[in-house]
Amino acid sequence: MIKFNHFNFNVLDLDKSLKFYNDALGLTPVREKVADDGSFKLVYLGDGISDFTLELTYLTDRKEPYNLGECEFHLAFHVDEFDELHKKHDEMGIICFENPGMGIYFISDPDGYWIEIVPAG
Structure with missing residues (x-):
């Protein structure tokens, strides 16, 4: 059996990312791992519904932003309250692309x- 476990994003500012994911999507930490030498911290975020987690990797010495290339990848969420969440995300100023024809953003x-x-x- 093969089953999805988690997906990873490397982040530059862990506190800012934790706030974003909680405020925008209601994701909360479900477990953490800190390197013995303090060089990194992993925080796994859950939705409270599924077993799938988003791993945020914070490298303590990293100062420059990550190069995401052309950003031809993404993480997707199904949401029940689409219109309400769209309004919230619009008010937060975090919508970067909309495709009304497909009904997504x-x-x-x-x-x-x-x-x-x-x-x-």
Whole structure:
């Protein structure tokens, strides 16, 4: 059996990212790992529904932003309250792309990662 476990984003400012993911998507830490030498910290975020987690990797010595290339990848979420969440994300100023024809939109996190918002059903 093969089953999804987690997906990773490397982040430059862990506190800012934790706030973003909680405020924008309601994700909260479910476990953490700190390197014995303090060089990195991993924080796994959960949605409280599924077993899938988003791993935020914070390298303590990293100062420059990550190069995401052309950002041709993304993480996607199904949401029940699509219109309400769209309004919230619009007010937060984090919508980076909308495709009304497909009925979806994307938000961008503090490091520039794109997250697709898809209506349930």
